Amino acid sequence: MTNPPEFQVTSGGAVALQQPISVARKSPSRLFWERLRQDKAALAGGVVIVVLVLIAIFGGPIAKQVTGHGPNQTFDSMTDAYGVPYGPNASFWFGADSAGRDLFVRTMYGARTSLFVGVVASGLALFIGLVVGMVAGFFGGWIDTLLSRSADVLLAVPQILIAVGVVAACSSSKSGCDLKLFHLQPGLPVVIAVITVFSWSYIARIVRGYTLSLREKEFVEAARSLGAGNIRILATEIFPNLVGPLIVYATLLIPTNILFEAALSYLGLGVPATTPSWGAILNDASGLYDVAWWLMLFPGAFLIITTLAFNLLGDGLRDAFDVRSDR
């Protein structure tokens, strides 16, 4: 074991007090950043996510402009007499799908759908889960019981089965479902709603656990002794301490929900057939993967890269937020 530099032991064993070395004060955010930037994988994940977001925003229109092919434009020459699509060539970089559409253009547009669904559904789930978890954990008692059991019920519900019902019920008319409180339009809104309903309970459980711990902390007692009300404590004392974990879980939830959308689309329950999404393209590949490998490779690769990027970033963020982690 070595001593700190300011305490140097002389040969006689006496301790000589030297001039202390000045240590710059570091803010929590700076400490966080210093830890995060050492994690190259997380940074790479972050860069990939930025690139994917750019693709989601600009990729589709640019691909359309470059190739001259619309996302729903069919090309008879890109399927054989039996309707089996042809693979990549100079004009169709990713080949064609089974309807003879340009897979490259659809994959680029698909990024928009998949990321939009993933981010929006995760955002809504986080918000609901945060509110429910904080209220349940902070107030306890019957409120906790009611909210926690509600979340448990949702966790026990067969998700795909309910998703099938909701999507079918809300897709049978042009106007969608009238749920009294709001009108649920078929297509993306239904998919987002279904994913949100089945995602928030996980977040609520986690937030409740953190809140149960935080409400016993000294700084909460101090705030209360200074006259702060429940809402103020929740907003100014509890919530800031939940931000770190929430960001981490958000990065893990987004890819999960992208995969959920892909699963729904794979089952034919996701976005409309004319809206490109990676899951829908993979659904198209299900009967053709052994003769049209490109249908699985390109959207599958984007899906894997996206999932991994979010997971690596989330992993890095968790390490960076957690001062006890071994680095």
Place this chain on the structure above:
Amino acid sequence: MRKPLRLALLALPVAALAILTAGCGSKSSSGSSNNNGSSGASSAGGYTGTYENGSAEKGGTYTVGWEQSFGFTDNFDPTGEYLGNAWGILDNLLVRPLIGYKHAAGADGNELIGDLATAVPTPTDNGLTYTYKLRSGIKFGPPVNRVITSKDVAYALDRLADAKNGGQYGFYYSVIKGWDAAGKNGSHVSGIDTPDNNTLVIHLTKPTGDFNRRMSMPATAPIPSNVGDCFKGKPGAYGRNVISSGPYMIAGSTGSFTSCSALKPFSGYAGDNGNHLTLVRNPNYDQSTDSYRKNYPDKFAFVVNSNADDIYNKVQAGQYDDEQSSPQPKTIRQYVTDPNLKKRLLVNGGDRTWYITMNLTQPPFDDIAVRKAMNYIIDKQALRKAWGGPVVAAIGTHIAPPAMYNNGLAEYDPYATPNFSGDLAKAQAEMKKSKYSNGTGTCSASACKGVLMVADTRAVDNRMIPVIQADAKKIGITFTVRSINGAYTTIQTTNKNVPISERPGWGKDYADPYTFFGELFDSRALIPSGNTNYSLVGITPQINTEKKLGVKGNLNNVPSVNNLIDNCQTKLGDARLTCWENLDKHLMTQVVPWVPYLFANVATILGPRVTNWSYDQFSDTTAYSQVAVKQA
């Protein structure tokens, strides 16, 4: 170590996926080749009919892979079962209605024969009375083991009349005197007499030219009353205890019937949700009473398999002999292009029309000019390709397939376009006549924008939708597509007011065009849910109110064809076919409820053990009574 590993994670799975998919693709490089894909085995009219691959011998097991589930509509109970593939099993192997078929392909297969009856009777009493003489000595299989009498046929008809027993096509028999009254109180149908054990007399309320055909459907086959009574008011329950009157019986049908409580479901129809059906020889069957069933195999095994690829792999490997599935385009291409496999792909006419239905009450399809324009603009070749090309179907150009008219209307196409690929000029010429177009040739009204189209979620729907959207857009019609898993439920509900759907298809119940026109265009048959007249042909405000259909739209001046249907129903023979042909033309030119685009084929792929096979035109599936396999 950790960080480089995590970085590498970004690249490794993609590389792995690339290797995996490339590996899969290496099985067939033709996917990216410039294979023009000739239609190979079939085009319209070039049907296979039969297949011979050696001499037919008695014995062996004929195994059929069945995709997803049996999909029985009434659990295989003959009284209610309405699935064509189930009819193929019932009529070929398990039951003998009074009237039958030769279990052959084409027109020959639609010719009526006496099955349980000695002959096909000619009606008397101005077409109002049919007298059937039963063959003597035909017995029920175990556990009933007694001679079949006319009372057993009368019992089956009474059972069908009583709605509580789950009959799904009892409407065909409402022309029998007292049918509707018996249906309400569960009594004997007064218009059915059994003067002796070998005679059945049926009295009708009006001449019905296709009545003998109606007596060929499985629900009319004899049922022993002591067993049938065990399942009174329990739709579908008899399906696991069907008592054989044919050459085979459900495995496990043994012993003697003593009581309902002692009667257990036969073991041959078992598994979760009935995932396998095994038939074995009926020991009481007398081949000398039957001229058309060959009955080569000792056993039939129908096995549910959820994986279509696995089914075709097993058929190719000889583990299955036949399949009840829908070959994907890749499978068809494989069999058409491989000379060794080609002869095992058998293509026959399916007596089914696939069509886009347009609702005559909903804008913009309440305008006949728009409906005609749609007929001109749709690229039927592209839609056929979406289904898998010429092997899968012939191009549909009118309501009922030509086979229904004994190949009449084979060349009839009132909306002919070059190569069936659509004609923009003709479509625009029609659209100019529309109230929605302002004479521009494209639909400029808001009614044409974002029109609701209900589609299904099958792969073929996803391939068709962009074609239809792109075509309609050329004449100014855009769609809001709603893809629903099981879209039929929605389009069969009248108050959903669905303007257009690409989902429908319709196949015959028996070989008479009435089975198209009566159910699809007769406004008297309109019902709020389960409706099959999707276009609402013949609807009036009065019908809408009386039948509580809940239709909101333009109900005035919707054309009706009820009188034309009634007129054809009184005719027989060639005059009858000509009448139906004229009605088909009338519908296509004066009503225009559909864009018919395919006359379906049935593509069947056989395993290498099969030595004899024939198509059954009546049930549009394998003629199981004609097949044979090599011994193991």
